[in-house]
Amino acid sequence: MSKSDTNHQSCIDLTDTPDQIRAKISKATTDSIPEISYDPLKRPGVSNLLEIYSAFDALNRTPDEISKTVFSGLKNQQLKEATTNILIERLAPIKAQFEKLQNDTGYINQILDESASKASIVANETLLKAKKQLGLY
CATH class of the missing domain: 1.20.5 (Single alpha-helices involved in coiled-coils or other helix-helix interfaces)
Structure with missing residues (x-):
């Protein structure tokens, strides 16, 4: 996910619907390594998802901590689902306030x-x- 990419599908907008967020995260690039680990050089796609998850984590854990605690023994699909859920949950109040002001x-x-x-x-x-x-x- 990149905010500098001109492709609108490459970033999550604050006003995206849950379905849009789900679609974008489901298309996020990962790899075929079965375990989740944080390594931005060797696993940029998985690491990016962990960074996104970390940015919205209520406990302020680092991506590496999250990979070892929350996602230990899980697969990439579960990381995508959890990242989708945390984004939808945390962005919902922002989206609601935006819509309220817009109207x-x-x-x-x-x-x-x-x-x-x-x-x-x-x-x-x-x-x-x-x-x-x-x-x-």
């Missing part, structure tokens, strides 16, 4: 108006300083 155009417009007013004040002060420095005022 509340009145609130968004209010924030934009308030921000424009604040920006205008700062911009006018900066413009006045610049004019004074240039001797135009």
Whole structure:
């Protein structure tokens, strides 16, 4: 999974549905080694999934710790399923809040108006300083 890749399927968006997350993780590249281990050089696909899982782990464990504790004796498919589940669980509140804000155009417009007013004040002060420095005022 790569945020710099131009292929939309190569990353998980905060607004992806559970089905989209499931589809993307299921297509993630792994390898044929039966045991799960963290080795970014020799096992980049599996290591990437472990890094993603680690980023959302409530216990803040490293990818290596997770490979040895959570996934010891398990297979790549189980890693993909667990990574999918943790992503869906942890991203659900973010997605819900995003959708709530997206549907509340009145609130968004209010924030934009308030921000424009604040920006205008700062911009006018900066413009006045610049004019004074240039001797135009």
